[in-house]
Amino acid sequence: MRFEPELVGGHVVLDLLNTVAWRLDPDRWVDRIAEPGARDDWLRAVGLTPAPSDLTVLRETAYRVLQPVAVGAKPEGVDELRELMVAAVGKARIAQLNPLRWQADDPVTELTLATWRLLEDEDLGRLRQCQDDDCGWLFLDRSKNGSRRWCSSADCGNRARAKRHYRRTHP
Numbered sequence: 001m002r003f004e005p006e007l008v009g010g011h012v013v014l015d016l017l018n019t020v021a022w023r024l025d026p027d028r029w030v031d032r033i034a035e036p037g038a039r040d041d042w043l044r045a046v047g048l049t050p051a052p053s054d055l056t057v058l059r060e061t062a063y064r065v066l067q068p069v070a071v072g073a074k075p076e077g078v079d080e081l082r083e084l085m086v087a088a089v090g091k092a093r094i095a096q097l098n099p100l101r102w103q104a105d106d107p108v109t110e111l112t113l114a115t116w117r118l119l120e121d122e123d124l125g126r127l128r129q130c131q132d133d134d135c136g137w138l139f140l141d142r143s144k145n146g147s148r149r150w151c152s153s154a155d156c157g158n159r160a161r162a163k164r165h166y167r168r169t170h171p
């Protein structure tokens with residue numbers, strides 16, 4: 001079965017972090033790209049060339065840095081992420097000089113460089129964690145008034161509305 005990822009993070013690295021579903025619920029936590037076929041489907045969906053690669057180390061290291069930022073806590077794993085980024089630059093070539101653009105042949109290196117760009121270029125004040133208790137997905141809130149609460153209003157947003165409705169009608 002083909003894996004059709006939901007790309008709702010607003011940045012490829014956040015979409016990578018969101019390949020873990022139900023991140024905040026140990027009973028339901030699931031790695032959606034654990035199988036090579038699913039991993040390749042995900043890489044294709046974000047425009048990268050599928051290749052045998054372990055995305056887990058980058059994903060979990062970047063998560064330890066970015067999730068606390070999203071909730072206003074102190075990031076962890078910054079040194080580990082730094083090591084990954086330095087190694088990625090070591091493997092990349094300069095595709096364009098002005099503005100500088102790195103390019104690599106393998107998806108892990110590309111995604112590590114994308115993590116650097118996320119930290120350098122994006123307004124992390126807009127980084128949010130979905131307000132569902134168990135979801136844990138991260139996204140950049142690009143809404144004008146900064147009011148986005150859910151990874152997906154059709155999914156977690158809908159569930160929250162249903163829950164509120166249930167509480168109102170079942171006092």
Ligand SMILES: [Zn+2]
Nearest residue numbers: 130135151156
């Ligand atoms: Zn969610």
